[in-house]
Amino acid sequence: MKKKLGAVLSTACVLLSVAISPALAATSADARFKTIYTKEWKWRVAERLARAEDDRGVSASLARVDAPAQEARRVYWEGILKELDALSPAGLSPAEKVNFAVYRAQIASLLEAQRFREFEQPVNADSAFWTDVSYSARRPFKTVEDYRNYLKQLAALPGYFAQETANMRAGLARGFTPPQVTLAGRDVALASIADAKTPQETVFYTQFKNFPASVPAAEQDALRAQAAAVIRDSVQPAYAKVLAFFRTEYVPKARTTLAAQSMPGGKAYYQSKIVEFTTTSLTAEQIHAIGLAEMTKIRAEMHGIMKQVEFKGDLPAFLQFLRTDPQFYAKTPKELLMHAAWTAKKFDAKADQYFGYLPRRRFAILPVADDQAPFYTAGRGGPGSYWVNTYNLPARALYSLPALTLHESAPGHAFQMPVAQEQKGVPNFRRAYISAFGEGWALYAERLGTEMGIYETPYEVFGMLSYQAWRASRLVVDTGIHAKGWTREQAQAYLMENTALSKHEVETEVDRYISWPGQALSYYLGQMAIQEARARAEKALGAKFDIRNFHDTVLQLGSVPLPVLQERIDVFIAEGGGSPYSDS
Structure with a gap:
C-alpha cells in the first residue's frame, strides 16, 4: 500500500522536475504568476478572508458571509483558476514552481467549497461560527485602538449572525446539514452567552477585566461600560436568536443520514473533500x-x-x-x-x-x-x-x-x-x-x-x-x-x-x-508521506544523512501539498542532504 500511496503522490500535482533551492533569474511567467496571486491576496484581505502581513491589530468589522458575497467569491476564484491554467508551469523558475503547485491547489480547494456551497453549513460537531468568534475574545489586546475596534466588531455581530443563520436555513432546505445525531448538546456554547446573567460573565468581557499598561487608566472605566452595554444589547440577543433557531428549527429538521455521499453532490462532494484534506487523488x-x-x-x-x-x-x-x-x-x-x-x-x-x-x-x-x-x-x-x-x-x-x-x-x-x-x-x-x-x-x-x-x-x-x-x-x-x-x-x-x-x-x-x-x-x-520521504533520503544518503537537515528541509517548506514535499526531498537528496539554511 505504501508503494501505491507513493505513486499517487508523484502524479497528483504539478511535478517539479528541476532543483528547487538554487536561486535562478525570474522568468516572464514568474511575473505573470506574481501579478495573479498578489491581486488575489489583496482581494482576499479586503474580503476579510485573510489578514495583511503587517496587520497585528483587532479588526473593526467581520467578513460578509451572505449568499451574494459567497457567489461573488465563487465567480472571482473561478476567474483566478482560469488565469492560472492559462500559465505554463514549465516556464516558471524553480521557486515559483513550488509556489504555483501550492497556490493552484489552494485556489481549487477554495473554489470547490464555494461550488458545493459549504458556507450553508457553518457548524459541525467540532466547531461553529459562534465558537469561532469567541476565540478572538480570548486573545490579548495591546492598544486602545484594539479595544475600540473590538467594540465595533461586537456591535456588528448581530448582522453577522443573521447572515450565518440565513445560510443555515438555505442548507437546511436542501439537506446540507450535519447529521442530527452529531448536533446533540452543541447548543451549550450558545447558551453560555445567551443565558449569562450579566455581560461580565461572558467570554466577550474577558479582555476588559484587566488592561495592559498601554491603555490609560482614565479610559478603562469607559471601555468597560461600553463593553457591558454592547454585550448586553447586541451580543447576548444575537446568541439568544441563534440558540432558539438551533433548538427549535435547525436540529429537529437536520438530516438523519450520516454519509457525505447522501448529501447534495454525493460522491463528487466526498471526493472533493478527499482531495482537499489529503492533497492526493486517492x-x-x-x-x-x-x-x-x-x-x-x-x-x-x-x-x-x-x-x-x-x-x-x-x-x-x-x-x-x-x-x-x-x-x-x-x-x-x-x-x-x-x-x-x-x-x-x-x-x-x-x-x-x-x-x-x-x-x-x-x-x-x-x-x-x-x-x-x-x-x-x-x-x-x-x-x-x-x-x-x-x-x-x-x-x-x-x-x-x-x-x-x-x-x-x-x-x-x-x-x-x-x-x-x-x-x-x-x-x-x-x-x-x-x-x-x-x-x-x-x-x-x-x-x-x-x-x-x-x-x-x-x-x-x-x-x-x-x-x-x-x-x-x-x-x-x-x-x-x-x-x-x-x-x-x-x-x-x-x-x-x-x-x-x-x-x-x-x-x-x-x-x-x-x-x-x-x-x-x-x-x-x-x-506516511513524511516517513516514506525520510526512508528514501536515509537510503540514498547513507552516512551523509543528517536528521536535523532533513527536518529543517521539511519544515522550511511551511505547509505544502504532499507531492510538493516528495519533490523537495528528491532535491534534498540530489544536493547531498545539506542544511536548507546554509545559503541564508
Whole structure:
C-alpha cells in the first residue's frame, strides 16, 4: 500500500522536475504568476478572508458571509483558476514552481467549497461560527485602538449572525446539514452567552477585566461600560436568536443520514473533500484499504508492548485495564497540565539534536474553555498555545499525554507553524495551513518521540501506538461512514476495539468525523508521506544523512501539498542532504 500511496503522490500535482533551492533569474511567467496571486491576496484581505502581513491589530468589522458575497467569491476564484491554467508551469523558475503547485491547489480547494456551497453549513460537531468568534475574545489586546475596534466588531455581530443563520436555513432546505445525531448538546456554547446573567460573565468581557499598561487608566472605566452595554444589547440577543433557531428549527429538521455521499453532490462532494484534506487523488476504496493494512501493523506492535509488561489477557482486556486503572489518570486539572508541561520540557532538552532551526515563538499550556470542553478534542495546538482538555479527567489518560503533547506543542503544531511563519520571502498564501502536511507532521512527531527518548514507560509507548491506531483507524472509519454505509455505532465499536481511547473520546471523535467529511484522512496519509520521504533520503544518503537537515528541509517548506514535499526531498537528496539554511 505504501508503494501505491507513493505513486499517487508523484502524479497528483504539478511535478517539479528541476532543483528547487538554487536561486535562478525570474522568468516572464514568474511575473505573470506574481501579478495573479498578489491581486488575489489583496482581494482576499479586503474580503476579510485573510489578514495583511503587517496587520497585528483587532479588526473593526467581520467578513460578509451572505449568499451574494459567497457567489461573488465563487465567480472571482473561478476567474483566478482560469488565469492560472492559462500559465505554463514549465516556464516558471524553480521557486515559483513550488509556489504555483501550492497556490493552484489552494485556489481549487477554495473554489470547490464555494461550488458545493459549504458556507450553508457553518457548524459541525467540532466547531461553529459562534465558537469561532469567541476565540478572538480570548486573545490579548495591546492598544486602545484594539479595544475600540473590538467594540465595533461586537456591535456588528448581530448582522453577522443573521447572515450565518440565513445560510443555515438555505442548507437546511436542501439537506446540507450535519447529521442530527452529531448536533446533540452543541447548543451549550450558545447558551453560555445567551443565558449569562450579566455581560461580565461572558467570554466577550474577558479582555476588559484587566488592561495592559498601554491603555490609560482614565479610559478603562469607559471601555468597560461600553463593553457591558454592547454585550448586553447586541451580543447576548444575537446568541439568544441563534440558540432558539438551533433548538427549535435547525436540529429537529437536520438530516438523519450520516454519509457525505447522501448529501447534495454525493460522491463528487466526498471526493472533493478527499482531495482537499489529503492533497492526493486517492479514492475512498484505496484509502480504506490502506487503513486496514496499517492497522494490522500497529496491532502487532501493540501486542509486543503487552508481552513487555507481561499482561496475560488479550488486547480487549488490556484496553479495558488501561481505561479503568486509576494509576493512569490525573486527579486534578492542574496535575494533567503539569504532566503536559513536563513532556514539553523533555522535548526542549533534545530539540537541538533533531532540529537545526528552532522557532523564536514559544507557547503556553492552557486548559480548554469550560463552554467548549465537553465536545472538544483532547488537545489542540498552534502558534503560542497548547490547549489541554481537562474536562472529564477519567477520559484523559496520562499514558497518552506525551504523544498528545508532541503532536500539539513541540515538535508538532506549536513548533511547525511558527517555523513556517518565520520563513522570509514567502508569499502570503504560503502561510495557509494544509491539513495533510500539518497533521501529517504532527503525527510524525509522535513517532519521533520514541527516537528522542520522550516515552518513559511501555505504557506511554502504548499510548503513542494507540494514537497511531487512532489515526490509521480514521482512514477506515471516515471512508466507512461516508462511502460504505457504516453506522455511528459501527464506527464507535471499531475505535473502541482498536485504540485505548476512552468511551467519551470515541463518541466525540466519531461525531467529528461524521460531521466533517475527509478531515480525518489528513493525519495518517501525511505521516506516511513524511516517513516514506525520510526512508528514501536515509537510503540514498547513507552516512551523509543528517536528521536535523532533513527536518529543517521539511519544515522550511511551511505547509505544502504532499507531492510538493516528495519533490523537495528528491532535491534534498540530489544536493547531498545539506542544511536548507546554509545559503541564508
